[in-house]
Amino acid sequence: MKISLFGFCLLSCLMLFAGSAALAQKQGLFIEKKMPNDEGLNPYNYDNKIFVAGKTYVYNYFIIKGPDTLKYAISPQAGGEKNWKYVAKMQKDSNTVAYLGIKTLGKIGPIMMDKPDYDQTEIFLYHYNPNLKPLDTELTGVVENQANVWLHPFRFHALEILQLSPFPYVKLPFKQGQTFYWSLDLGKKWPEFKAFNWKGNLKLNCTYVEQGKETLELPFGKVEVIKVKSVAVTAKGNSSLIAYFSEAYGFVKLVYRNLDGSIIVMSLNQIR
Secondary structure, three states, X not given: OOOOHHHHHHHHHHHHHOHHHHEEEEOOEEEEOOOOOOOOEOOOOOOOOOXXXXXXXXXXXXXXXXXXXXXXXXXXXXXXXXXXXXXEOOOOOOOEEOEEEEEEOOEOOHHHHHXXXXXXXXXXXXXXXXXXXXXXXXXXXXXXXXXXXXXXXXOOHHHHHHHHOOOOEEEOOOOOOOEEEEEEEEEOOOOOOOOOOOOOOEEEEEEEEEEEEEEEEEOOEEEEEEEEEEEEEEOOEEXXXXXXXXXXXXXXXXXXXXXXXXXEEEEEEEEO
């Protein structure tokens, strides 16, 4: 089916006016219908307001393990491998991951090329050095529409443990006390996962509660946010996430308490 850019925009508007009728529920999430096009555009980006092509969100972060406040550094190895290690929070050499970034792919990306039924907006997750040079990149997805926003976390290197914590998730419109659920079957521990050990099948059962609205002071100004508290219950213990969500900028602050006892905090620093 061929559709012009004008037709693409018109169909986008019609789908937005259709509201919840244009959405389908999948494992608790609302997913918008796939937009047909011959322009090479990602077919789930048409209603995005936050995760749009040409915009990158850059986050500061730190990791608390015991008495230490840390970042991490990535060192390239022979054969294309990359090793990492914890470093002091104030370290700023060229291998230190000083910032994290999220950037939306405007075109159909590698995931959808491999899996045509993939129903998310594709995004790059960057691990930046102090000069905002990417030291490593993840490719994953986000769901954004008028009913909910749900984001895959960073999961490389020192952030691998976030796979076992609640994923960032908010239901819209905001309702104080609104409670919702999401679960993830992780199954048996895969060999490449180093952050945490478990035996048998592991499942995350996540409960989210919208607490209220607050105002956060970010480097570029004050931002009104929705505060969402969540807990992931597993057979190996519980983890939690406090997420602060802006309808203009997405998840502007994330405070994770992880199964390994660590705390990871990310806060939006700039928009490029």
